[in-house]
Amino acid sequence: MKKPVFLRLFLAASLLWANALNAQTPSRVILKGLVSIDSVGEPAAMATVMLLNPADSTLLTFARCDAQGAFVFRNVRNAAYLLKISYVGYLPYQQYLSPAENETVDLGTLVLRPIQxxxxxxxxxxxxxxxxxxxxxxxxxxxxxxxxxxxxxxxxxxxxxxxxxxxxxxxxxxxxxxxxxxxxxxxxxxxxxxxxxxxxxxxxxxxxxxxxxxxxxxxxxxxxxxxxxxxxxxxxKEEYKKGAFGKATLAGGSDNRWATRGNYNRFDDLQQFSLIGYGNNINETGVNWEDYSEFKGQSTFQESDGGDFGFGGMSGGYYFSTSESGLMNYFDGRGFTRNAGGGINYNFDNKKTKANASYIYNQTFLDLEEFARRDNFLNTGVFSNTDTLQRNEFRGNHRFNTRIERNFDSLNVLILKGGLSWSRSDDQELRQQRFFDSDAPQNVINRIGADNGSDRQAWTLNTSAVFRHRFRKAGRALALSAGYSQQVSEQRERFFSQNQLFVPFERLEQFRTRNLNDVDGRQLKSSALYSEALSQRWFWQTFVNARYSDNDANRQVRAPDQGDARVDSLSVFYRFTEQYYRLGSSIRYVVEGFNATVGLAGQQLTLNGRFARDRELPLLAPPIRRSFGDLIPYAAIEIEPTDNLSFDVEYTYQVSAPSFSNLQPIPIFTNPAFQSIGNPELGPERAHNLDFSTYYWDDATFASLGFSFDVNWYESQIVFSQQVERSDSLGIITISRPENVTGGQRLWAYWWSNVPIVKNRLSFSFNGYAGRRLAPAFVNDVRNETDDRDLGLNASLSLTLGSKLFFSTNGGAGLNNISYSIQSDLNQRIRSYSAGVSLKWEFISKTFLESNFNYRFFSNPTFDFRQEVPIINASVRRLLGAKNRIEMRLAAFDLLNRRITINQRGAENFITTSITPTLARYFMLSISYNFRGHADKVKGSSGGIIIY
Amino acid sequence: MDIKIPSTRQTCLASNARQTRLVSLLLSLSLTLWLALLNTAAAQVAEGEIRYLVKHDWVKKMAALEYVSAREREQTAYMWGNRSEWKEYMRLYFSPQRSRYEQSDEVAEAEMIGYAWRKEPLLFYRDFEQGRQFDIVKAEGRTYLIEDTLQCPQWKILNDLREVAGYVCMNARWDDPLKGHRIEVWFALDLPIPAGPEDLCGLPGLILEANYNNGAMVITADRIDLRALKTELDWPKPKIKGKKVSLEQYREVLRKYIAEQKKAERPWFWGVRY
Structure with a gap:
């Protein structure tokens, strides 16, 4: 610890000065004295006496009085000192000491003043x-x-x-x-x-x-x-640290493209209040992460407080609050959307009570055109269809959410949550389908033209309460929870389809219905968890879960062409109730860096269902009553051999009840060619699941590696078997029906790595996934084994040069091989490759160029499908104003005008490939004001180009 | 508070009591006894163990990083505000001649009871008699074994009095030039031991509280157990492997790392002990 220069100079100067004044002044002295607590001379035994530098109170040395209150500093430099005495019960004593003239300085008796x-x-x-x-x-x-x-x-x-x-x-x-x-x-x-x-x-x-x-x-x-x-x-009191901030952006572009967004926040020590709004026609269905987190403030992340206790206990930690994530941008790349939304959020936090309330609204209009081909195969052959879809859709959601957390003291906490949402959607679609034998595309079997519409309104209510009590004994805790939720929806549908058939003779079949779907579902649940520390190393937990749900669904189908009579074969009213109980217990052993848990639970699931044509009509069949009892084992081990390497393994056994729509025996379809029907005999899905993950990081190089895999073995899997019939009256119809099959596996592995080559400058990352799914399913009563293998690889290299330039390049490949045991001719090799470069460069002070080029190539040799999609985006932005509060941006999106969206997918016995046009080339000019200023650094990230 | 020292000595405060009016006999009596206990502690304490509660507040840690943009720090504070605190226990063995500071086996966060992380290697050992020190610190993912002559901060003595864990304390301050911390400590007037938490030492009394950067990290003694120690204060023989360096070499490593992180505008304290 070096002394500051001025201090050394000061000491040297004072010493010189002292020397110059009196040549006889000694360089080393003895300082002594007596400390007393009253005028009579009662000694301050063991009082602390310190010598400080008078300039800055730096402690130079200290001594302690003896039992008589005497102290002595021997052989200290002869200089000016601040003498300081401290003694319990007395005010600190301070005295300035000038440099001495004699070798021994006796300060006499120093009297301390008592504290009242x-x-x-x-x-x-x-x-x-x-x-x-x-x-x-x-x-x-x-x-x-x-x-x-x-x-x-x-x-x-x-x-x-x-x-x-x-x-x-x-x-x-x-x-x-x-x-x-x-x-x-x-x-x-x-x-x-x-x-x-x-x-x-x-x-x-x-x-x-x-x-x-x-x-x-x-x-x-x-x-x-x-x-x-x-x-x-x-x-x-200091005024509560009040503040406000906000930002606003306005953008306009070619082809009538426009966008705007803004937010405003006010806050003080206890409260945060914010408003947000956005609107655009450039496919941004919500706001980005930064805007969202500013809007939600302290409630962006919430402590986990789900009331469903289980083997994981009531694990702490935070999760991203998803209840309002409807506000965040999510767009699947298909079609053209116009979007608008906004919200208001309030947070209160005085450490004892945390409260949050928010309301948001968002809406999206979607215009979609899609061209798809579907190849369906049977054990006897392959038929295909093309599908041209035109869809107009509106979705609007109102959401109100509130959460209150009250910490009564350090041992008791109560969390109440409530959410209410109302949504409306309105869809209109026109569809043209052409069915043909794959080896003879010119031989059209039939054509279907459909004109469908639907209008749906839904209410959802969610409430829950969690109470947690910690006992005085460390590790002993009790948690109780209860929740109620309800969902009510009403949907009106209008179906019209024309089926043009060519075999055995050409004719036109029409199908027209009006449907009314009402759903009313309620769920009540409650859980309890008790934890106990058996010792420093052994912990025990036990939990109980109970859930009761009750669902009414009524689907009434009427035929306008037949005097609005009910179509009995398609109308059904059903009521399902589900009761679920689970009782489980686990024991955990922990020692530094090693945590192991084993547990066992017993669960009972009872399903009751009854069906009728309509709410008031007699039952169609005796009520269904299904009951499943299971023993559920659990095991988990977490090991950290060092503090930067971890391994986690978890085994679970999952029993999931069939959804009630999969149990109801009446066909549901919007298109007569594809129908689905439930299976009242359906049992639960049972699967063994093993998860493994490992993680390594190195603080010195910033290298990190992660690997995880997840395997499921199905004892009983719910799959959709396909019944494909060629009927003279309808052409080709496919009926899918859920069934339990034994066998089937799913394996998914994922890895990522980040390796710096030159620290803070050049880094390489490599990540990928590999998956395999073996799913048996029946196609026309013949068992087919689908083997679906996936492999994805991505590599990127990023270069950061100071705060001015960031450059990255990346390449990737996605390989998906699907083989079918009953039709190896149709085995698929679906490929997608990509390569790209991205640049962010501050080429003039406060002026940034951001650009990326991304080339993607899709292929599937089975169908001779090849498609390339090259995309170039670029923008130039300039910061203005004192605190960089204003930003002007000129952006070009998809300069080559080549953007389309391609999806290739294979399932039980079909493969689909779809091409969907979406927003392509446009130019945009935007101005943005940010009260806090805009980012003025090129920060290393390979994120996309910001358009506005 | 766990102060278990028999009282024999009449104290200055008790004599002082004569001058004051009888406010509450009972209170005075118990208090006098208590103060007597406190005062005699100085005469009798030889050695013992302190449990420190360490409160980390990473929003305040972020706020103290002047090289990170105000925008980023404000946003962190706005999002995390009151949720940014976590607690741990540390342990100090002390005697007038030696001290040893390390991680405690006790868990401070109630939520974390029933889980045991791998702790990072950490030790601050001081031998005031021999003027030697031995530290084990992890920095940048590497374990350093630092053995050197004893070096304590250069304290400025302030003038406030306060009670911490039953002891009357005075405050002092140190501005750490390497990490840029301003550290305010409270040392006990009647525990005449130059030890303290972390690498803090060299005051006329035991440091019972240390406050880094206005609340970013606050270390407070919450249990003081005066008792005879056995082998706790023997010169440590670590099983752990690490790079053997001098204190100056270690400081050079830190200096370089902090400068690097500053340049990248990243918090340095993820990779180095605060």
């Missing part, structure tokens, strides 16, 4: 430092003394130790009358001390200081009469 007894009481009695003694000033921290709301300062003073207030409001501090009361060091409305203490509210005060000062007369005349008056100063 009442004050010392305060220092010791109140554990958390409400009182400071600063020299002669005594300071109380007013915020630690509790007074009822609405109390005056006088009420507060009555609670302060050492201060007395009589009935008349006169104040005594440490036994002496307080003559004056200042507020923030200033006289408060004249000289009557009571004016301030009777009128000011206690909550406005942060500190109360008591000290002595010269009498008023002495201060006026300027002559010290030796009289001291006791004074009190009330320090007002």
């Amino acid at each position: 007894r009442e004050l010392m009481e305060v220092v010791v009695r109140t554990a958390k430092a409400p009182l400071y003694i600063r020299g002669d000033t005594i300071e109380y921290d007013a915020t630690t003394f509790k007074v009822p709301p609405g109390s005056t300062v006088e009420d507060l003073l009555r609670r302060l130790p050492g201060i007395e207030v009589d009935d008349g409001g006169n104040i005594k501090a440490q036994g002496r009358d307080v003559r004056r009361v200042y507020v923030d060091g200033k006289t408060f409305f004249g000289n009557d001390p009571k004016l301030a203490t009777k009128n000011l509210g206690a909550e406005t005060i942060s500190k109360v200081q008591v000290f002595d000062e010269k009498s008023e007369a002495a201060r006026l005349i300027g002559v010290d009469d030796g009289k001291q008056e006791r004074v009190m100063n009330l320090e007002l």
Whole structure:
């Protein structure tokens, strides 16, 4: 620890000065003295005596008095010192010492002044430092003394130790009358001390200081009469640190493209209030992460408080609050959208109570055109269809959410949550399908033209309460939860289809219905969890879950062409109830870096269902009652061999009940060619699941690696078997039906790595995934094994040059091989490749060029499908204003005008390939004002180009 | 508070009590006894163990990084505000001649009871008699074994008095030139031991509280157990492997790392102990 230069100079100078003044001045001296606690000479035994540098109070050396109160510093440099003595119960003593003339300096007896007894009481009695003694000033921290709301300062003073207030409001501090009361060091409305203490509210005060000062007369005349008056100063609380910020952006472009968004936030110590709004026709269905997190503020991340306790316990940690994530941008790349939304959010947090309330609205209009081909195969052959879709869709959602967390004390917490949402959607679609034999595309079997519409409204209510109690004994805790939710929806559908058939003779079949779908579902659930520490290393947990749900669904199908009569074969009313109970227990062993858990639960699931044509009509069949009992084992191990390497393994056994729509036996379709029908005999899906993950990082190089895999073995899997019929009346119809099959596996592995080549400059990342799914399914009663293998690889190299330039390049490949046991001719090799470069460059001060080029290639040799999609985006932005508050941006999106969206997918017995046009080339000019200023650094990230 | 020292000596405060009026007999009696206990502690304490509660507030840690843009720091504070605190326990063995500071086996976060992370290697050992120190610190993912002559901060003595864990303390301050911390500590007037938490030492009394950068990290003694120690204060024989360096060599490593992180505008304290 080096001494500051000025200090050395000071010491040297003072030494020189001393030497120059008197040549005989010794360079080393002995300092001694006696410390006493009263004038009689009672010694301050063991008092601490310190020598400080008088310039800055730096501690130079210290000594301790002996039992007689004597101290001595031998052989110290002869210089100026600040002598400081500290002794419990006495005010710190300070004395300035000039450089000495003799080798031995006897300071004589130094007498300490006692701290008032009442004050010392305060220092010791109140554990958390409400009182400071600063020299002669005594300071109380007013915020630690509790007074009822609405109390005056006088009420507060009555609670302060050492201060007395009589009935008349006169104040005594440490036994002496307080003559004056200042507020923030200033006289408060004249000289009557009571004016301030009777009128000011206690909550406005942060500190109360008591000290002595010269009498008023002495201060006026300027002559010290030796009289001291006791004074009190009330320090007002700093205004809550209030603030506000916000931003607004406006953008307009070619082809009538426009976008706008803005947000405004106000906050203080306790509260955050924010508004947000956006609108555009450039496929941004919501706001980005930064805007969202600014909107949600302290409730962006919430503590996990799901009430469904299980083997994982009530694990702590935060999760991203998804209840309003409808506000975040999510667009699947298909079609053209117009979007608008907004919200209001309020957070309150005083550490004891955290509260959040928010309301958001968002809406999207979608115009979609899609061209798809689907190849369906049977054990006997392959048929295909093309599908041209035109769809107009509106979706609007209102969401209100609230969460209150109350910490009664460090042991008890209650969390209440409530959410209410209302949504409306309106779809219109036109569809043209052409069915043909794959080996003879010119031979059209039939054509279907459909014109469908639907209008749906839905209410959802979610409420939950979680109470957690920790016992005094460490590790013992009880948690209880309850929740109720309800969903009510009403949907009107209008179906019209024309089926043109060519075999055995050409004719036209029409199908027209009007449907009414009502759903009313309710769920009530409750859980309890008890944890106990058996020892330092062994922990035990047990939990109970109960859930009851009740669903009514009514689908009434009418045929307008037949006098609006009900179509009995398609109409159904069903009521399902589900009861679920689980009781489980687990034991955990922990030792530094090793945590292992084993557990077992028993669960009982009962499903009851009844079907009728309509709500009031007799049952169609005897009620269905299914009951499943299972024993569920659990095991998990987490190992950290070092503090930067971890391995986690978890085994679970999952039993999931079939969804009630999969149980109902009436066909549902919007298109007669593809129908689905439930299976009342369907059992639950049972699967063994093993998860493994490992993670390594290196703080020195910033290298990190991660790998995980997840395997499922199905004891019983729910798959959709396909029944494909060629009927003379309908052409080709496919009926899918859920069934339980044994066998089937799913394996998914994922890895990522980030390796710096030159630290902070050049880094390489490599990540990828590999998956395999073996799914058996029946196609026309023949068992087919689908083997679906996926491999994805991505590599990128990024270069950061100072804060001015960021460059990255990346390449990737996605390989998907699908083989079918009953039709190996149709085995698929679906490929997609990509390569890209991206640049961010501050080429002139405050002026940035951002550009990327991305080339993608899609292929599937089975169908001779090849498609390339090259995309170039670029933007130039300039920051203006003192704090970079204004940003102007000119952006070009998809300069080559080549953007389309391609999806290739294979499932049980079909493969689909679709091409969807979406927003292509446009130019945009935007201006944005950000109260906090815009980012003025090129930060290493390979994120996309910001358009506005 | 766990202060278990028999009282024999009459104290200055008790004699002082004569001058004051009888406010509450009971209170005075118990208090006098208590103060007597406190004062005699100085005479009798030889050695013992302290449990420190360490509160980390990473929003305040971020706020103290002047090289990170105000925009980023404000946004962190706005999003995390009151949720940014986590707690741990540390342990100090002390005697007038030696001290040893390390991680405690006790878990401070109630949520974390029932889980045991791998702790990073950490030790601050001080031998005031021999003037030697031995530290084990992890920095940048590497373990360093630092053995050197004893070096304590250059303290500025301030003038406030406060109680911490039943002891009357005075404050002092040190501005750490390497990490840029301003550290305010409270040392006990009647525990005449130059030890303290982390690498803090060299005051006339035991440091019972240390406040880094206005609340970014606050280390407070919350249990003081004065008792005879056995082998706890023997010169450590670590099983752990690491790079053996001098204190100056280690400081050079830190200096370089912090400068690097500053340049990249990244918080340095993810890779190095605060």
